[in-house]
Amino acid sequence: MPKDAEVQGAPPSPTVRRDCPLCGASVSTPLLAHHPWYLVRCDDCGLAYLPEIPSDQSIEQTHDWDESFARERRRRWLSNPWMRAWTMALMFLKPSREGRALRRIRRHAPLGRLLDVGCGDGRLAELTLRSGYDALGIELSPQMAAKAIRRLGPERVLRCRLEDADLTPESFDVVVTVSYLEHDPNPRDVLRRMFGLLRPGGLCVHKVPNYDSLLRRVLGRRWSGYRWPEHFQYYTPKTLGRLVKEAGFEVIRIDANPLSDNFWLAAIRPGR
Numbered sequence: 455m456p457k458d459a460e461v462q463g464a465p466p467s468p469t470v471r472r473d474c475p476l477c478g479a480s481v482s483t484p485l486l487a488h489h490p491w492y493l494v495r496c497d498d499c500g501l502a503y504l505p506e507i508p509s510d511q512s513i514e515q516t517h518d519w520d521e522s523f524a525r526e527r528r529r530r531w532l533s534n535p536w537m538r539a540w541t542m543a544l545m546f547l548k549p550s551r552e553g554r555a556l557r558r559i560r561r562h563a564p565l566g567r568l569l570d571v572g573c574g575d576g577r578l579a580e581l582t583l584r585s586g587y588d589a590l591g592i593e594l595s596p597q598m599a600a601k602a603i604r605r606l607g608p609e610r611v612l613r614c615r616l617e618d619a620d621l622t623p624e625s626f627d628v629v630v631t632v633s634y635l636e637h638d639p640n641p642r643d644v645l646r647r648m649f650g651l652l653r654p655g656g657l658c659v660h661k662v663p664n665y666d667s668l669l670r671r672v673l674g675r676r677w678s679g680y681r682w683p684e685h686f687q688y689y690t691p692k693t694l695g696r697l698v699k700e701a702g703f704e705v706i707r708i709d710a711n712p713l714s715d716n717f718w719l720a721a722i723r724p725g726r
C-alpha cells in the first residue's frame with residue numbers, strides 16, 4: 455500500500471488481486487492512493503495499474519461507468535471554475551469525440567462492417583451507421599445498452615461482454631473502442647478477441663486516457679484522468695502500443711498530444 459494513502463485499509467469486497475495486465479509481472483512500485491484503491495507501476499513494463507479491482511460480479515451489478523463519469527464531471531465543474539471554463543472551451547472548439555473517432559476510422563477504412571465495443575448509449579455506432587458502415591454495438595451496462603437500443607434498434611446492440619458475444623471470426627472490417635480499454639480488467643484477452651474478429655487487413659481504433667499527459671504531471675492527483683476504481687489501468691503510447699502489438703496487430707498511427715488528457719491509436723491486422 456502506498457505511503458500517501460489518504461486512509462489505510464483494504465478495498466471493499468468483492469475484489470480481485472492481479473498482476474500486471476500487460477506483461478504479467480508481479481513486482482511493482484507504489485504511485486498513488488485514493489482510499490480504498492491504489493495505483494502502482496509495473497517494474498517490468500512500466501504500465502500503471504490498480505493491483506486490486508472490483509470483481510466481475512461487482513462491476514456488472516454496482517458500477518455504471520458512464521453514470522460515474524457524469525457525476526465526477528459535475529463535481530469537478532462545481533469545484534473548479536477554471537476547469538469548467540477550460541472544458542467548455544474545448545467542447546466549443548473541438549468536434550465531438552464521436553466525430554473524431556469517425557474521422558480516424560474513415561482515414562483507414564472508408565466502409566465496412568464495424569463493431570463498437572463498450573458502445574455506451576450508441577452515439578458513435580449511430581454516427582457510423584449514418585455514414586455508411588454496417589454497425590454493431592456491444593455494451594455490458596443495462597442502462598447504457600437500453601439507450602443504445604433506442605438509438606440503433608435491438609438487432610444492432612448486444613448486451614454482454616465481448617468474450618461472451620456469439621460473433622463469427624474474421625467478420626468485421628473495423629473494431630473501435632472509445633474510453634473502454636482502461637475499464638477492462640483483461641485488456642490482453644480483449645485485444646486478442648478483437649484480432650480474431652477482424653478480417654485480415656482489418657482496422658482497430660482505440661481512445662484512452664493519456665498517462666503521459668503534461669496535465670497529469672502538472673496536476674498530480676487532481677488530474678481529471680484519474681477515476682477510482684473505474685480505470686483499472688492507465689496507458690502511455692508506449693504501453694498501449696506494446697499491448698496491441700502483442701495481440702498480433704501492426705500499429706499504424708498514434709495521435710498523442712502531450713497537452714491532451716487522451717490519445718488515439720490505430721492498428722491493423724496484418725495480411726489481406
